[in-house]
Amino acid sequence: MSSIHNPLADRPDQPVVGRSVPHESAALHVTGQALYTDDLLGRVPGALHAWPVQAPHARATITRLDPAPAYQVDGVVRVLTAADVPGINDAGIKDDEPLFPSEVQFYGHAVAWVLGETLDQARRGAEAVEVDYSPLPSLLTLTEAIEAGSFQGSAPTVSRGDVEEGMAAATHVYSGEFELGGQEHFYLETHCSLATVDEGGQVFVQSSTQHPSETQEIVSHVLGLHSHEVTVQCLRMGGAFGGKEMQPHGLAAVAALGATLTGRPVRLRLTRTQDLTMTGKRHPFHATWEIGFDDELRIRALRATLTSDGGWSLDLSEPVLARALCHIDNAYWIPDIEVHGRIARTNKTSQTAFRGFGGPQGMLVLEDILGRVAPLLGVSAQELRRRNFYTEGQATPYGQPVRHAERIGRIWERLAESSDLARRAGQVAAFNEAHPHTKRGIAITPVKFGISFNFTAFNQAGALVHVYRDGSVLINHGGTEMGQGLHTKMLQVAATALGIPLTSVRLAPTRTDKVPNTSATAASSGADLNGGAVQDACRQIRERLAEVASQRLGVHPRDVRFADGLVTGLGSKVGSVDFAAVVHDAYFQRVQLWAAGYYRTEGLHWDKDSMTGSPFKYFAYGASVSEVEVDGFTGAYRLLRSDLLHDVGDSLSPLVDLGQVEGGFVQGLGWLTLEELRWDTSDGEHRGRLATQAASTYKLPSFSEMPQTFVVDFYEDATEDGVVYGSKAVGEPPLMLAFSVREALRQACAAFGPEGTSVDLGCPSTPEAVYWALDAARSGTAPAPASATYDTRADSDQRPADRDAVLVGD
Numbered sequence: 001m002s003s004i005h006n007p008l009a010d011r012p013d014q015p016v017v018g019r020s021v022p023h024e025s026a027a028l029h030v031t032g033q034a035l036y037t038d039d040l041l042g043r044v045p046g047a048l049h050a051w052p053v054q055a056p057h058a059r060a061t062i063t064r065l066d067p068a069p070a071y072q073v074d075g076v077v078r079v080l081t082a083a084d085v086p087g088i089n090d091a092g093i094k095d096d097e098p099l100f101p102s103e104v105q106f107y108g109h110a111v112a113w114v115l116g117e118t119l120d121q122a123r124r125g126a127e128a129v130e131v132d133y134s135p136l137p138s139l140l141t142l143t144e145a146i147e148a149g150s151f152q153g154s155a156p157t158v159s160r161g162d163v164e165e166g167m168a169a170a171t172h173v174y175s176g177e178f179e180l181g182g183q184e185h186f187y188l189e190t191h192c193s194l195a196t197v198d199e200g201g202q203v204f205v206q207s208s209t210q211h212p213s214e215t216q217e218i219v220s221h222v223l224g225l226h227s228h229e230v231t232v233q234c235l236r237m238g239g240a241f242g243g244k245e246m247q248p249h250g251l252a253a254v255a256a257l258g259a260t261l262t263g264r265p266v267r268l269r270l271t272r273t274q275d276l277t278m279t280g281k282r283h284p285f286h287a288t289w290e291i292g293f294d295d296e297l298r299i300r301a302l303r304a305t306l307t308s309d310g311g312w313s314l315d316l317s318e319p320v321l322a323r324a325l326c327h328i329d330n331a332y333w334i335p336d337i338e339v340h341g342r343i344a345r346t347n348k349t350s351q352t353a354f355r356g357f358g359g360p361q362g363m364l365v366l367e368d369i370l371g372r373v374a375p376l377l378g379v380s381a382q383e384l385r386r387r388n389f390y391t392e393g394q395a396t397p398y399g400q401p402v403r404h405a406e407r408i409g410r411i412w413e414r415l416a417e418s419s420d421l422a423r424r425a426g427q428v429a430a431f432n433e434a435h436p437h438t439k440r441g442i443a444i445t446p447v448k449f450g451i452s453f454n455f456t457a458f459n460q461a462g463a464l465v466h467v468y469r470d471g472s473v474l475i476n477h478g479g480t481e482m483g484q485g486l487h488t489k490m491l492q493v494a495a496t497a498l499g500i501p502l503t504s505v506r507l508a509p510t511r512t513d514k515v516p517n518t519s520a521t522a523a524s525s526g527a528d529l530n531g532g533a534v535q536d537a538c539r540q541i542r543e544r545l546a547e548v549a550s551q552r553l554g555v556h557p558r559d560v561r562f563a564d565g566l567v568t569g570l571g572s573k574v575g576s577v578d579f580a581a582v583v584h585d586a587y588f589q590r591v592q593l594w595a596a597g598y599y600r601t602e603g604l605h606w607d608k609d610s611m612t613g614s615p616f617k618y619f620a621y622g623a624s625v626s627e628v629e630v631d632g633f634t635g636a637y638r639l640l641r642s643d644l645l646h647d648v649g650d651s652l653s654p655l656v657d658l659g660q661v662e663g664g665f666v667q668g669l670g671w672l673t674l675e676e677l678r679w680d681t682s683d684g685e686h687r688g689r690l691a692t693q694a695a696s697t698y699k700l701p702s703f704s705e706m707p708q709t710f711v712v713d714f715y716e717d718a719t720e721d722g723v724v725y726g727s728k729a730v731g732e733p734p735l736m737l738a739f740s741v742r743e744a745l746r747q748a749c750a751a752f753g754p755e756g757t758s759v760d761l762g763c764p765s766t767p768e769a770v771y772w773a774l775d776a777a778r779s780g781t782a783p784a785p786a787s788a789t790y791d792t793r794a795d796s797d798q799r800p801a802d803r804d805a806v807l808v809g810d
């Protein structure tokens with residue numbers, strides 16, 4: 001598909017974008033001076049503290065709730081229950097998340113909230129509230145939900161061609177199952193809201209939220225108010241990763257309800273344990289699949305069913321599932337495909353957005369398949385992947401042409417060369433030959449990730465830019481800062497668009513009364529959308545100033561240039577004029593010095609019923625090579641080296657993007673190899689309780705898990721036309737670069753067995769899962785059931801006609 005040039009991507013001379021500058025709050029972060037929502041508490045005298053009353057059942061009916069005993073606790077001011085809600089008792093957008101439930105849906109579900117003068121008084125008051133429960137049967141695992149037929153929401157299908165025909169024509173066909181785990185966000189700052197009400201009844205909520213406008217909407221409907229009566233501000237977040245896209249709304253509503261009823265400020269901040277037990281995580285997935293290859297080992301057909309664990313309510317499970325279906329192809333052409341999706345309803349926290357938003361889960365399914373079947377096909381996984389890359393002119397299963405498909409192969413070859421992959425693979429083979437109890441593995445994997453919200457309406461943004469009489473500039477946009485450097489990029493965009501130094505621009509906190517109807521800062525689209533809006537506002541102002549400057553410079557307005565705080569004219573004899581002087585002239589000529597900017601992503605269309613269209617503005621590409629070493633006695637492993645090559649277009653802020661690629665990779669590494677969520681699935685009194693509810697039991701990546709050698713580079717000559725200053729999104733795509741680590745672990749496990757061993761590796765691939773996989777490889781037995789992996793059986797007596805192998809569950 002040919003691209004149409006868009007001036008949005010054009011960079012002027014001496015741009016501020018493209019420079020490696022520190023994060024705009026870096027000094028504040030490291031000195032502890034950066035203010036977060038909870039830091040504002042000291043500025044609000046007389047604030048009350050909120051504490052939840054959490055249910056000790058996975059599912060139960062509330063038969064009695066008596067708040068009276070709480071009022072006997074010193075310092076308790078109010079107990080909030082469903083009877084106090086003046087509007088709609090719902091914290092979500094699907095009418096399935098009662099803020100104060102009558103039926104408990106997961107262990108730790110908040111059934112009431114207590115407000116106290118101090119946090120400890122609120123806690124003791126919550127302990128005093130009397131609640132009687134009638135326990136009900138509960139479903140905790142995906143297997144239980146599937147067997148019970150417990151599903152919710154839509155069940156979409158992505159398809160193309162004729163799968164039956166494709167399978168019949170395939171020379172090699174395999175089938176199997178795969179289950180992959182979720183992931184806890186574990187942001188440094190837990191959920192927090194601080195609500196106040198002024199003398200006019202205006203509600204003001206400071207919230208750690210990725211979606212201030214939706215927080216405003218939920219608070220409004222809980223309180224029975226219109227949106228213009230509620231203002232939400234997000235100063236900054238101490239991490240979010242998607243966990244603060246939907247989940248903050250109900251918590252902000254509780255704080256706002258308390259402030260409205262008591263007339264006093266209310267602060268609600270979850271403890272780490274409360275955050276872990278009350279809020280959603282990355283969706284676990286279960287997949288059943290069948291795949292066919294032709295004689296040249298190219299994928300001929302794929303049939304699969306993906307089941308996500310949505311938890312107790314829908315939240316964002318439907319769009320997460322849709323993105324998983326749209327990314328199951330990753331970087332590979334699949335002529336005939338049919339992939340069904342469904343959302344299980346379980347009695348766990350409502351699973352929610354997490355960096356990648358379903359894309360990683362969908363992509364992992366196919367990457368796992370290719371890693372498992374390559375040995376059965378008698379080819380290396382590297383070669384099998386390479387043979388199946390998209391080429392120019394091909395389209396995704398949902399019908400979107402894959403622009404710049406050639407970049408997949410170019411990145412792959414360039415990375416293989418720069419990482420010295422061929423020579424190192426030989427060294428790995430030699431090492432494995434010489435070491436019977438320790439093995440190494442090396443793998444290379446690609447990434448193709450679509451950028452834009454898959455809900456088309458969200459692909460819009462606004463900005464407000466003020467130029468003051470002294471030439472200084474204040475910008476406000478609809479995106480939120482969670483440490484990812486969005487504000488840094490927006491400052492650079494504004495400075496570039498106006499041709500002024502970075503020091504002349506300041507940024508104000510995100511507020512719904514400054515830029516309304518904002519989209520969530522999510523889908524890796526924050527810089528694309530808000531950068532387009534900031535650039536639009538600055539363009540309006542610059543064009544007005546050009547008219548003013550042209551008079552002084554004696555040139556046509558189109559010949560006026562802005563750069564580094566100076567205004568010049570092509571062919572002008574006057575020389576340069578300070579930006580501030582032009583602004584001064586403009587003010588006295590009564591020229592408007594502020595502008596509201598707006599941007600909407602062009603070229604998107606999507607039919608969610610047929611799951612067809614072009615939902616993404618472009619694709620971000622990348623590849624990674626990782627080498628690991630595995631201990632055959634314990635399954636423990638070391639990540640020796642990782643080389644990443646990623647396509648960020650023309651970077652707006654290279655230092656920020658470098659941090660995002662590194663951080664995304666490490667977070668993906670954690671999801672795939674370390675982080676394991678465990679619930680009590682027994683029939684005892686604690687059934688449904690999250691067992692991994694602290695850093696002591698939930699393993700996060702640390703310095704010891706980092707690659708000993710870590711090489712990160714950006715793909716050059718990668719300008720993306722039609723996007724602000726030619727850049728590309730960088731938030732989510734790097735997470736999937738971690739696939740190479742898991743595939744390297746698979747290779748190391750296979751080295752413990754005979755040539756051609758197919759390894760079924762559990763996910764997350766913890767040392768335990770790796771041990772069971774390598775033990776199965778060297779013993780020729782199936783992995784232990786506890787490993788959650790599956791047996792590879794290639795007994796020719798069990799093969800159907802024209803079939804090579806069947807991979808089945810335990």
